[in-house]
Amino acid sequence: MFVKSYKYYLRLLEKKPKLSILQKILFLLFGLIVIIGGGSSALFYWQYQKETPIRQENTYLEQISTGFISAQQSVNDLLNGFQVAGVKIQSVDQLKEASGSAAGFYVLLDNVDRTISSIESAKKNIAFQKEQLTKISTPSVFNELHSEVLAYYDESLNLFDNLLKKHRFAKDFLIASGPSFYLPILSNESLWQTGKNDEIIVYYEDIKKEADDTLNKLFHLSPPEDFQEQFKTQIAYLELLVKTANSVLDLLSQSDDQNTENATQIEKSYQTVVGARRENEKLSEKLLNTRLDLVSAKQNLETFASVKIRQNSLTSNLEDIYQKRQEIKIYQPPKILKKFF
Numbered sequence: 001m002f003v004k005s006y007k008y009y010l011r012l013l014e015k016k017p018k019l020s021i022l023q024k025i026l027f028l029l030f031g032l033i034v035i036i037g038g039g040s041s042a043l044f045y046w047q048y049q050k051e052t053p054i055r056q057e058n059t060y061l062e063q064i065s066t067g068f069i070s071a072q073q074s075v076n077d078l079l080n081g082f083q084v085a086g087v088k089i090q091s092v093d094q095l096k097e098a099s100g101s102a103a104g105f106y107v108l109l110d111n112v113d114r115t116i117s118s119i120e121s122a123k124k125n126i127a128f129q130k131e132q133l134t135k136i137s138t139p140s141v142f143n144e145l146h147s148e149v150l151a152y153y154d155e156s157l158n159l160f161d162n163l164l165k166k167h168r169f170a171k172d173f174l175i176a177s178g179p180s181f182y183l184p185i186l187s188n189e190s191l192w193q194t195g196k197n198d199e200i201i202v203y204y205e206d207i208k209k210e211a212d213d214t215l216n217k218l219f220h221l222s223p224p225e226d227f228q229e230q231f232k233t234q235i236a237y238l239e240l241l242v243k244t245a246n247s248v249l250d251l252l253s254q255s256d257d258q259n260t261e262n263a264t265q266i267e268k269s270y271q272t273v274v275g276a277r278r279e280n281e282k283l284s285e286k287l288l289n290t291r292l293d294l295v296s297a298k299q300n301l302e303t304f305a306s307v308k309i310r311q312n313s314l315t316s317n318l319e320d321i322y323q324k325r326q327e328i329k330i331y332q333p334p335k336i337l338k339k340f341f
Contacts, residue, residue, distance in 0.1 A: 056137075056139055057141060057142065057325075058325070060137070060139055060142060061322070061325070063133075064145070065318055067133055067149075068318070070125060071125065071126045071129050071156065072311055072315070074121070074125050075122065075156060075304065075307060075308070077118070078115075079300060079304060081114070081118055082300040104182055104183065105174065105179040106179065108174060108182075108294075109174050112167055112171045113171065115167050116167050116168060119160050119163050119167065120164065122160060123160040126153050126157055126160070127153075127157060130150065133153070145317065145321070148313075148314055151310070152310045152314055155306065155310060159304065159307055165224065166224060166226055166294075169224055169227055170227070173218075173227065173230075173234075176217040177234060178214055180210060181210075181211065181237070184241075184280050184283055184284040186241060186273055186276055186277055186280050187277075188203060191203055192270055195266055197252055197265075200252060201249060204248045204249050207241065208242055208245035208246065211238045211241045214238055215235065215238050229286075229290050230290035230291060230293075233283055233286050233287050237283045240276060240279060240283065243276070244272065244273060247276075248269045248272060251265050251269040252265055252266065252269055
């Protein structure tokens, strides 16, 4: 039975169909595809790992460039704002003393408020960009660039702190001075033309009291170095106003000379005002010039000079880096592998 079973098995093997040539070819092709696919996957994975540092460097460059451009825009917008404000304030302040207009006071106060808001916004943006930069991993090749951008942010933040201090004092100074004395006024011409003694006395009593109150408010302020000249000029104007008011009130408290050929007390008082006005014109011009320094494009360009120099240098460095990045070659597989792929 065993022999019969073995013969039976051999017959079965003879009956089993053999692989055709086409099947063998297909089987061989499948094997080659598997080998090539596996080799290609290994090569691509190897190349991906080799290019990882380049991708990390490119990601870092994109992040640091985006933050720097945003900070740069904040600085430039602030400078442009100073230039526009300077033209507006100068046009309003070119008024005659006798006009009594304090439109410039409200224009400047509004501008100072807007500028403070702009500085705070720019400072907040740059502080945010600095914080983001400190959180990202820095490729060793960009350590120097990283330090330069951080230094730019620090210098900008320091500048904004100084500007905020300056403009906040400017606001306090304006409010303490008040709209009545924004333009250095010594008299009301229409009042003198009426020649009414009592009305002139009431006017100078009121203006003297207001000037004394304003002086008291100003003396409670501590002006920074940038405001010393303007502060002293404003004080000098108010003291001149009080002195003029005292002289006018003293003269008008006296009776007219019996000799009609002599000047009346009102005429003498007006001559006192005219004499004081010559000094006041010098103070007025000085006040306008020092006031415009706050929003002067030239003055603020000098203030921003150091930051702008660093900013331009960084812009140039980033352009050079991007230019060189375009020349970086992608990693190539070893020559031995090129024989097979």
